[in-house]
Amino acid sequence: MAIITLTTDFGYKDPYVSALKGSIYSELDQALLVDISHQVTPFDTQECAYIVKNAFHYFPEGSIHLIGVDAEATPENQHLVVLLQGHYFIVANNGIIELLMGDQQPEKVYSVALPNAASLSFPEIHVLAKVACHLARGGTLEVIGKPFEGLKGTKDFEAHITDNGKKIQGSIEYIDNYGNIITNIDRHLFEAYRNGRDFEILIRDKKITEVYESYSGFVNFELEKSKRKGPGDFLALFNSAGVLEFAIYKSNAKTVGGARTLIGLKHRDPVTIIFN
Template identity: 35%
Template sequence: MSTSESGPRIVTLTSDYGADSLYTAAMKAAIIKHDPSVRIVDITHGIRPFDTNQAAFALRTTADHFPKGTVHIIAVNTNPAEDYVHKVMELGGQFYVGLDDGIFSLIADREPDALHDISVPSESDILTFPERHVFVQVACHLVQGGVPAVIGPKSNGWMDSEWQRPLQGADYLQGVILHVDSFGNLVTNIDQRLFKEVGKERPFNIPLRAARMNVTKIHRAYSEVPSGERVALFNHMGLLEIAIYHGADGSGGGASQLFGLKVGDTVRIEFDNAAQVGSLL
């Protein structure tokens, strides 16, 4: 595949560097030095330190919006160990460059098109910044239309890892919060398919901080409730999201602030065990 023929050269960055990090500037400078024509897109630098699950979630929810030929640099937990090696995954015409600590299996929803170990030498004797001294040169090679086979041999496999799946029973679902956005909206790992499968169109209750705050209805849009009111819906990813319409943390209060919930906390849906009633969706 030649990205020069198929569209713009795009390299994305996902990291746990935090805001205003000098590491981010160093990465961008290195990419520009290799190829000034590359468009650099910051997916996020707000990943929690070493949080592979959060990094994978960020890429799963954004990668499909990019064209084929895009290269994603994963600058999270990048230092190799005996069982963890640097790899390139090709998936859906895009490339992912990072440390195989299980993140590739979390990103992919199917078998990858190709998986290669990275064997190119580092551009520096300093081994503490492989995303700058290894990943950048690999990304620039790929985004210019280079083939992964030049980077290293085909990999024998990847480290397996799985999303924390919701617990389920006849009358309940129990998930976790995967992501809290800048508005304080809570994105869970409960998807619409599972909600329908377990709920069977029964009334339900999502307990929050107090009974008066509980959620008992799924909406289709934020604007279906008054400003400042709680709302639950299935977002563009098909995941259950709990929000405050026109709310934001630090400015009137988002769902995270008002309900005292954060990434990793539990969200439970309790279904009525009575006979089925009319559709709730």
């Protein structure tokens, strides 16, 4: 049976996560449920897309990903099932799937057509979960919907080139549990326009001229500990998702603070790269 993953902005205080899982088990008691996250900032589609995008490809093809963020149906926010890279995504047409796609094109996009689906206030249970169970049982898309065109674009969330290739203008896309700052500037874009040139990265009042491959990459272990960079120092790296990230080395966001609090950064703050 296919795995069903769950991503929502429900949090854990309320009964919503348990109710969602219970509704799936009531319909499909052998379901294989995996939580991706239930701590997405409410209605933050960009943050949700980043989390799912960097988790789903670790699951086997045929997995079903239920995304319950900004999921209430409206005439402009239809419920969809999207087949992308061999995975099924059950999601509202709110821009999340476009962010997930990147340069890829979906194999299929279907709008969901269940009776009275648009009028329900808990669509994750009454619509998305039912669609997930249908697919997990081997059901086809044609039974629960019809082909759809009109995915919402998300160009406003993409990094872009300015000054005839001399600058990349991006922004903060996500802040993780460590307080690390993750941007929407990916390595491919950076390398394509760098062309061997020196660069400066400007973020708040910081100027950075080197990007590392790992968190400890900026530590010169040949120096004595008292003379080398280490815990508490600010650095930039390309993370495992291939995007530019800023971090405080070995910080703890819950005690001394992370890059978000110590540098004073927040979601969607600008990040600029200047090539010299």
